[in-house]
Each structure stands twice: as C-alpha cells, then as structure tokens.
Ligand SMILES: Nc1ncnc2c1ncn2[C@@H]1O[C@H](COP(=O)(O)OP(=O)(O)OP(=O)(O)O)[C@@H](O)[C@H]1O
C-alpha cells in the first residue's frame with residue numbers, strides 16, 4: 001500500500017512535464033543553431049541504423065520490366081501465382097480475350113499469397129503504383145504504371161530461391177501457358193495480291209482440330225516412334241546448338257487418301273502445342289513471295305505443304321517446250337487477267353507458277369528459314385510418294401518418312417472405341433477383323449460407317465456390309481507408295497498389296513487436270 005505522501009500531486013506532475021518540455025525545446029534549438037544540417041541528418045540516420053531491429057527476412061523486388069524488355073520472372077510469377085489463389089484472397093482481376101481459351105486470373109493491388117516450396121513458406125505481395133510523368137514538352141502529364149511483386153522469405157533460404165524456386169516457377173509457368181495456349185492455323189490470304197496491297201500474306205484462325213494421338217488409328221509401334229521423335233526434337237535445343245544445326249525437323253507423310261495424314265499433322269500440333277502454317281503453293285507465284293511468307297512464320301510452328309506432288313508445277317522442273325508455251329500463253333494476255341489465266345492453265349495442264357522453283361523452296365527451307373527461328377517442323381504430305389521429285393526424297397532432306405496405311409484390326413478397334421464407346425469385345429469383332437486383314441479400307445471409310453448409327457450393332461453391321469462389298473470388288477493391286485524404296489528414315493506399316501478397283505484408290509490427281517480444291521486440316 002502507498003501512503004498518500006508518496007503519490008505525486010497533479011500539479012507537481014504538470015510542473016515536471018512543463019519543465020522537461022522546456023528543456024527539450026531548449027536543447028533542440030541549441031542543436032539546430034549549432035550543428036550544421038548535413039551533420040544532423042547523418043547523425044539521425046546513424047542513430048536509426050544502430051537501433052533498427054535486424055530482420056531475418058530477405059525481400060526480392062520483381063519488376064514488370066527492365067527498361068523496355070519484359071522481366072521473364074515477373075511474367076512467370078504472374079501466371080504461377082494465378083494458380084495459388086488462397087481462400088483469404090479478397091480482390092482479384094479477371095479477363096478473357098477472344099484469343100484466350102480460359103479466363104485469366106491476376107492478383108489485385110496489395111493482395112498477398114503464401115506459397116510453400118520444399119517446406120519453406122514464401123510470401124508474395126503484388127504492388128501496383130501509378131505515378132504522374134511530367135515531360136517538359138508534353139502539354140498534359142501522362143501516368144505511368146509500375147507493377148511488381150515482392151517476394152519475402154527467411155534469408156537462410158536464399159539458395160533455395162535462386163537455385164530451385166525461381167527455376168521451378170519459370171518451368172511451371174511455361175507448362176501452364178502451353179496448356180492454356182490457343183493454337184492458330186495460318187492460311188494464305190491472296191486478296192491483296194493483285195490490288196497492290198502489299199501482296200499475299202498469312203491470315204489466322206483458332207485451330208480447333210480435335211485430332212490427337214489418342215484418337216488416331218495408327219499402329220501403336222508407329223505412333224510411339226513418331227511421338228518419341230517429337231519428344232526428342234523439342235528437348236534437344238542444346239544438342240542442335242552444339243552440333244551447329246538449325247533446330248528443325250522434317251517429316252514426309254505419304255499414303256492413300258483418307259488414311260489420316262492431315263489428322264496426324266493436327267495431332268502433332270495439338271501434342272506439341274505448335275501453330276500450323278498451311279502453305280498452299282498453288283497460290284504463290286514467285287520464290288521472292290515464298291521467302292517473304294516463310295520468313296514471317298513464327299517459332300514453335302509446323303509448316304505444312306499438302307499434296308506436294310501435285311500442288312504446283314515447278315518452274316525449274318518444266319521442259320523447254322512447256323516453258324515456251326507458258327510464256328506464249330502469258331504474253332498473249334492483257335495485264336490484269338491473271339487470276340483467270342491461272343484457272344485456265346489449271347484446267348488445261350496444271351498450275352504454272354511463274355518463278356517458283358523447287359530448288360528455291362528446298363534451299364530456303366534448309367538454309368535461311370530454319371536458321372531464322374526455333375522449333376520449326378516442316379511436313380510434306382503426298383498420296384503418291386513414287387511421283388515425288390528425287391530432290392525431296394534425298395537422304396537428309398526429310399528426317400522421317402511416315403507411311404500412313406489402310407486400316408488394321410488394331411486401328412479399327414481404336415475407332416470403334418472412339419466412335420461407339422465400345423470398351424471391350426463385340427460379337428461382330430471377329431468377322432470384322434478378319435475382313436479388315438484382307439481388305440483395303442481406309443480409316444476414313446471405317447469412321448464413315450461407324451458414324452451411321454449410335455447403335456453399335458447397327459454401325460458395326462454397316463461396316464461388315466462395306467467390307468464384304470469391298471472384298472467382292474477388289475482382287476489385288478500394289479499400294480504404289482508402300483512399294484517404293486524403303487530407306488532407313490522410313491517408318492510405316494506395309495500391308496499386303498491388293499488390287500482395288502474402287503474409286504478411292506484411283507489416282508484422284510493427274511487424271512488430265514490437277515486437283516484444285518484440297519481437303520483442309
Ligand atoms: N488414321 C486415322 N485415325 C482416325 N481417323 C482417321 C484416320 N484417317 C482418317 N481418319 C478420319 O478421316 C477423315 C479424313 O482423314 P484425313 O484428312 O486425315 O486423311 P488424309 O490422309 O489427309 O487424306 P488426303 O490424302 O485426301 O488428304 C479425318 O477427318 C478422320 O475423321
């Protein structure tokens with residue numbers, strides 16, 4: 001217990017306070033008058049530094065860009081953190097552009113996220129500030145936005161961050177972006193060709209082809225070889241650099257119509273998440289146009305030239321007579337009638353491309369084009385490998401020749417599972433399989449029958465009828481493409497050759513005139 005004598009009175013407390021305040025003010029005035037300002041600032045900061053509590057955390061600032069180049073770590077963090085939204089997050093930004101498949105989610109200003117990696121908790125904060133920029137020559141000040149992330153973690157885990165966490169985020173973000181990426185299909189727009197609007201150029205639409213390796217009826221071994229080849233290609237960036245080769249790969253797909261060549265191209269694009277450039281050579285007149293178009297193709301893309309055997313009449317492969325007739329033909333026409341001339345010459349004797357040469361195409365693809373970009377794939381397709389120019393088949397030109405052949409029992413089962421949802425066996429399977437073994441039927445024809453009914457019994461019955469009809473009609477012809485020389489680059493399944501008199505195996509092209517309309521991917 002205190003005695004009343006020990007408790008200071010209110011008036012004495014006030015007096016003490018007043019005299020202390022007066023002393024502090026006096027000291028401040030004396031210090032301000034006697035100590036110069038820079039010395040005062042220095043003493044103040046030294047004082048603060050001495051007494052500052054030492055933090056055990058390190059904070060990294062990850063800014064959106066450095067000068068004009070974007071900061072890859074910022075971009076990766078933005079994508080990565082959008083998958084780490086916690087229930088405590090209060091504000092988010094969402095958007096979706098027409099080119100995007102999914103909704104994009106981003107953090108809003110000052111939102112925090114805690115991420116755990118290798119047992120360490122990492123604190124993220126999104127900073128968004130706006131500053132007014134006053135340029136002396138601008139009438140109106142502009143606003144500049146600065147976005148960054150703050151990443152805080154215990155200092156002792158600095159090595160984990162630089163050696164593992166940041167590389168992990170970069171990898172994860174790439175995988176997420178690949179997953180969300182909308183593939184594009186580029187085709188040639190010729191509408192500017194003759195109007196002086198800058199010539200032929202690429203136009204693109206979203207590629208939404210459903211074909212994948214899972215839905216493709218191909219022998220499993222062949223499918224695995226192709227998939228493994230693609231995997232090896234994309235992971236060997238360093239190898240290509242080390243051996244001094246352009247990072248490109250060429251495939252020749254050959255086989256009868258309806259065996260899945262275009263479907264395989266789409267499956268490859270979907271598998272690798274590569275865009276497709278469909279180069280319709282018939283629309284290109286000169287090597288110079290071809291070069292310009294090839295140079296404007298993007299990385300991580302597949303350049304496809306379909307029906308290479310018949311889509312163009314190469315200037316360097318024409319006989320002297322043909323060239324003379326071609327010149328006479330064009331000289332006799334008035335300027336401005338070129339598109340009509342194209343149609344006429346198409347009908348008469350194929351597409352003339354004034355200065356388009358096969359050697360120009362091949363040299364450019366092997367040389368400048370492939371060295372100007374990364375992860376380029378080029379695919380030629382043909383129904384008639386035996387009609388191809390030897391220059392295209394030379395070893396080293398196309399890395400892999402893939403033979404797409406008629407439907408096999410395995411291919412049929414895969415199609416039946418996809419189209420009719422049959423997972424196990426069916427009473428008609430035995431009959432169908434033995435008929436398929438001895439009949440040349442394309443996967444496209446099988447798919448056509450399977451689509452005739454949702455009822456598996458009815459659809460399979462239709463297929464049995466088709467196979468029986470074909471068996472009666474056909475009695476053996478050699479699949480020309482499969483019969484051509486096998487090289488060590490060549491993969492594919494050779495089927496017992498049978499003569500087939502049906503419309504499907506008659507050459508669709510070169511019967512007087514060349515095919516001008518082509519099936520699109
Ligand atoms: N191997 C296959 N696996 C699954 N479906 C296939 C296969 N082959 C063909 N089809 C089906 O047939 C349709 C036509 O096939 P696709 O266009 O890929 O044949 P193609 O070999 O490119 O023919 P073309 O030589 O006429 O260009 C495809 O849309 C697909 O539905």
Ligand SMILES: [Mg+2]
Pocket residue numbers: 261262263306381519
């Ligand atoms: Mg095709």
